[in-house]
Amino acid sequence: MTEPDAAMQNTVAAVTDATDTTDITDAADIADAAQPAKASRPGPFARLSLAIGTRVGVRLLGWILPMLMALFGGLLRFIRLGEPRSIVFDETYYVKDAYTMLMTGEPRNWPKDVGTAVTGENQVNALFAAGDTDHWLTSAEYVVHPPVGKWCIALGLKLFGGAGNPFAWRAATAIAGTLAILVLCRVALRLFRNLPIAVMAGFLMSVDGVGITMSRTGLLDNFIMIFTLGALSLMLIHRDWARRRLRDAFAVDSRARTARWIPAAPARFGRRGGRGGHDLSGSGTPGNASVRWVLDARGPFVAFSWWRVGAAVLLGLATGVKWSGTYFFAVFCVISVVWDAWERRQAGYRGWLGTGIWKDGLAAAAYMVPIYAATYLAGWTSWFIHPDSYMHDWAAKHPGEGIQWLPEGLRSFVQYHVQMWQFHTTLTAHHDYMANPLTWPLQVRPTSFYWQDHLAGAPGLCSLSPGGRCIAAVTSIGNPFVWWIGTLCVVIGIIVAAFVRRGDWRIWAVLAGLLAGWLPWAQYLNRTTFTFYSIVILPAMILAICYVADWLRESVSPRAYHVTCGVTLGVIGLAAAYWYPIWTAIPVPYEFWLSHMWFDSWI
Numbered sequence: 001m002t003e004p005d006a007a008m009q010n011t012v013a014a015v016t017d018a019t020d021t022t023d024i025t026d027a028a029d030i031a032d033a034a035q036p037a038k039a040s041r042p043g044p045f046a047r048l049s050l051a052i053g054t055r056v057g058v059r060l061l062g063w064i065l066p067m068l069m070a071l072f073g074g075l076l077r078f079i080r081l082g083e084p085r086s087i088v089f090d091e092t093y094y095v096k097d098a099y100t101m102l103m104t105g106e107p108r109n110w111p112k113d114v115g116t117a118v119t120g121e122n123q124v125n126a127l128f129a130a131g132d133t134d135h136w137l138t139s140a141e142y143v144v145h146p147p148v149g150k151w152c153i154a155l156g157l158k159l160f161g162g163a164g165n166p167f168a169w170r171a172a173t174a175i176a177g178t179l180a181i182l183v184l185c186r187v188a189l190r191l192f193r194n195l196p197i198a199v200m201a202g203f204l205m206s207v208d209g210v211g212i213t214m215s216r217t218g219l220l221d222n223f224i225m226i227f228t229l230g231a232l233s234l235m236l237i238h239r240d241w242a243r244r245r246l247r248d249a250f251a252v253d254s255r256a257r258t259a260r261w262i263p264a265a266p267a268r269f270g271r272r273g274g275r276g277g278h279d280l281s282g283s284g285t286p287g288n289a290s291v292r293w294v295l296d297a298r299g300p301f302v303a304f305s306w307w308r309v310g311a312a313v314l315l316g317l318a319t320g321v322k323w324s325g326t327y328f329f330a331v332f333c334v335i336s337v338v339w340d341a342w343e344r345r346q347a348g349y350r351g352w353l354g355t356g357i358w359k360d361g362l363a364a365a366a367y368m369v370p371i372y373a374a375t376y377l378a379g380w381t382s383w384f385i386h387p388d389s390y391m392h393d394w395a396a397k398h399p400g401e402g403i404q405w406l407p408e409g410l411r412s413f414v415q416y417h418v419q420m421w422q423f424h425t426t427l428t429a430h431h432d433y434m435a436n437p438l439t440w441p442l443q444v445r446p447t448s449f450y451w452q453d454h455l456a457g458a459p460g461l462c463s464l465s466p467g468g469r470c471i472a473a474v475t476s477i478g479n480p481f482v483w484w485i486g487t488l489c490v491v492i493g494i495i496v497a498a499f500v501r502r503g504d505w506r507i508w509a510v511l512a513g514l515l516a517g518w519l520p521w522a523q524y525l526n527r528t529t530f531t532f533y534s535i536v537i538l539p540a541m542i543l544a545i546c547y548v549a550d551w552l553r554e555s556v557s558p559r560a561y562h563v564t565c566g567v568t569l570g571v572i573g574l575a576a577a578y579w580y581p582i583w584t585a586i587p588v589p590y591e592f593w594l595s596h597m598w599f600d601s602w603i
Contacts, residue, residue, distance in 0.1 A: 065199050066185030073206030074178035076580070077215040081174055082167035084585045087125035088474060089449040091218045095169045096128060097143060098153035098218075100136050105382045106389045107141040107150070131164025140390040144423050148320030148379040149220035152176070169218045176226040177215025181205045183229050184539050190236045191506050191543070192550045200549065203569065204542045207576035210443075210478040212583045214535045217449060217474070220321050221535045227318035228328045229539050231311040232512060235336045238307035242340050246347040249300040254348070260296040262350060299349040302340055303363035311336075312368040316375025323424070324517070324536070329372055331516035335508045337361040342505055384409060391416040427528045437521035440534040441487045441541065445601050446477035447530045450585055460587030469590035475582050476532040477602060481572045486541030489548040490514065496551050510547045513540030 087095060100108035110124055114135050124135060143150075156172035157163065181202045189198035205211055214222045253259060315332065318325030341356020349355070383389045394415050395401075395408035402411040435445035455462065455470040462470035490511070497507035517536035521529065552561050581588050582596055597603045 062186075062189055062195060062198075065195060066182050066189070066202055069185060069199055069202035069206060070178055070182040073181040073202065073211075074174075076206060076212055077174045077177050080584060080586075081170050081216055082165065084450055084452065084472060084474070085166050086129045086450070088217055089219070089447070091169070092125055093143075094150055094153060094220055095218045096136070097141065098150040098169065099128075099133060099157060099163050100141075101147065101150055101382070102154040102157055103136075104386075106386050107143050109137040109139045109141045111135055111137060128163060129166065133163040138388075140388055140392075142390050142419075144420050145220060145322050146320045146376070146379055147382065148317055149223045149322070151379070152223050152321075153218050170216055173218060173222045174215045176222045177211055180211070180222075180226045180229055180539070183226070183233050184542065187229065187233050187236060187509075187539070188543065188546050190233070190240070191509055192546060194550060194553070197546050197549055197553075200565070200569065201542050201546050204482055204545060204572065205538065207573060208479045208482045208538060208542075209576075209579055209583050210476060210532060210535050210538055212580075213449065213474060213476040214532060216584060217476075219532070221533060223321045224318050224325055224328075225536045225538065227314045227321065228325065228332075228513070228516070228536065231314040231318070231328065231332055232509065232539075234307045234311040234314065235332055235339075236509065238305045238311070238336065239339045239343070241305055241307065242302040243343045243347075245300055245302055246343050246349070250295065250347040250349065253297050253299070254295055261293045262296045264292045264294045264350065293348075294350045295348050296350055298351060298355050298359065299344050299347065301359065301363070302344075303360040304367065308336070308364060308368060309371060312371040313375050316372040317379070319372070319376050320379030323420075324520070327520045328516040328536075331512055333364065333368060335512055337364060338508070339505055342503075380413070383413070391419070425524070425527075428526055429528055431528055431530075433530060434528050435531040436525060437518065437529055437533075438525070440518065440521075440531050440537070441483060441490075443478045443480060443483045443531060443534075444599075445531055446475055447532050448473065448475055450474035452585075453590075455587050461581060461592065462587045462589055465589035465591065470587055471590050471593055472585045472587045473582050473593055474585050475596075475602075477579070477583075478534070478538070479572060479575050479579065480598075481568075481575050482545075483541060485568065485572075486545050489544040490541070493544050493547045493551075496548070501551070506547065510540065510543045513537045513543075 096110055097107035100106070112124070114124055114127065127133075127135065152172045153169055156170070156175075157165075157168050160168035160171045162168055184205050185198045185202040188201035189195060192198070214225075311332065312329075315325060315329040318328055337356060337360060340360050341352050344356055345352035383392065386392065391412050392409070393412065395411040398415075402415050404411075406414065433445065433447045435447075439445060450473060452472045453469070455472060458466050458470065460470075460472070462468070493507060493510055497504045501507075514537055517540070518534070521527075521533075549561075549565060552564060556564075579596060580586070582593055
């Protein structure tokens with residue numbers, strides 16, 4: 001046995017044990033993470049968390065507090081969910097489509113004039129909201145989004161009272177928004193191993209205006225957000241599983257009689273990134289360049305896990321809501337493979353990048369892509385089984401056109417998708433509330449979903465100004481301080497990850513939503529888009545705030561950390577109370593509404 005081999009045999013057990021990670025909700029994790037790194041004693045929140053943990057079990061604590069936060073956010077979403085009692089903004093498409101899908105299996109056209117004294121689409125909407133829903137036509141409607149999101153709305157209609165009940169057609173989005181709070185807490189807990197930061201993430205999601213308004217409106221984007229957030233959570237669970245598997249396998253492989261160590265190039269990484277491999281120079285100090293020894297082996301196969309299968313299904317469902325889910329599938333899969341490769345390096349195996357790509361990456365793609373595609377196609381089942389669905393007979397009516405080697409049904413299906421693609425890539429019609437995607441993180445041009453002026457009497461908060469002008473509005477502006485601080489923290493987080501926490505894998509989890517949900521829109525700057533599409537990047541903005549909070553927890557004094565977080569959360573909470581009436585159509589004096597319009601672009 002060579003000298004490096006002997007040294008490694010003596011140290012590998014200690015190194016492996018020191019770098020192993022238990023489940024994030026184990027007692028040691030919560031106990032260690034409940035206090036700042038520089039604190040001599042836990043803060044009040046930490047002491048309370050630990051006290052509760054000793055009674056109900058710290059493993060449950062990581063679920064109980066996020067569930068309580070989801071309950072809080074759910075109340076903000078479900079109270080007065082049936083208000084306003086009318087079709088709001090694009091509910092005119094998705095809710096009525098969902099209803100006819102529930103009735104016939106496919107979306108149906110609606111007339112412009114139903115023969116009443118007042119004609120026009122608004123009259124149809126008013127009748128629908130009042131429960132008069134029998135005006136749909138038998139002809140199939142041309143829709144530009146896949147069916148999954150509308151089936152979710154239809155499920156809410158089925159379970160909670162049907163048409164004529166706004167609560168019913170918004171219930172599914174409210175449930176999705178509430179679940180997102182719980183899932184985001186768990187994602188933050190898995191990333192930062194700190195329960196107060198995880199609860200903070202849930203609080204920020206609970207009190208954000210985009211999160212609240214999109215949970216109280218029967219639109220599609222909330223479903224993309226919860227499906228993609230759930231997929232990210234499963235990808236993180238897979239990463240922890242793969243990490244443990246690699247560390248356990250390394251502990252066995254390194255003790256084998258045939259174990260052989262080879263030198264790798266020296267590297268310099270911060271304390272969070274880790275050096276990877278093992279240092280035999282005697283210095284052993286992170287940050288000092290020295291010889292790094294790696295095991296001359298490839299390590300175990302970690303490409304497959306049921307967590308990744310679940311993530312592929314959720315991402316297929318997200319794409320079945322809107323095609324923008326495709327970007328999330330691409331970004332999440334690439335990041336997940338890179339994580340596995342990086343953990344292979346950190347464990348101490350050679351050839352980590354090549355092995356990660358060729359051994360794990362290609363194998364993961366071999367099963368995730370078919371599962372993702374099959375899930376997307378399954379969302380169209382009703383279109384395939386109904387012969388009168390839109391463009392179902394296109395191939396029969398257009399012989400010699402399209403992809404000839406496909407069966408007629410699939411040829412029609414593909415042509416329908418071509419038509420949808422042309423619509424989405426050429427949509428440039430002017431809208432008063434259209435917003436350039438580059439402005440979404442700053443909430444420069446929020447969307448007005450609903451406006452009712454000159455309300456009779458003095459309902460709601462209008463009693464504070466009797467005799468004045470009374471209005472009710474739904475404005476989908478985010479909590480300004482969540483989005484502005486989040487945007488700043490994205491920049492700070494990138495700088496911290498690049499220069500302080502070099503090699504920190506968590507920054508990619510933080511930025512994943514931005515890479516998938518925002519940057520692709522840069523290629524469609526002239527397209528008609530709206531700021532409420534930004535609901536899909538809200539988790540990323542919140543995780544950016546949590547990332548910077550975690551860095552501050554390690555970098556400043558406990559008092560400074562607690563004051564900074566306390567003041568920030570206090571301001572955000574007060575802002576939420578101030579804006580809540582115009583997120584939820586509570587009647588208010590016109591002057592009260594106007595006081596919220598800080599910029600002309602918000603009107």
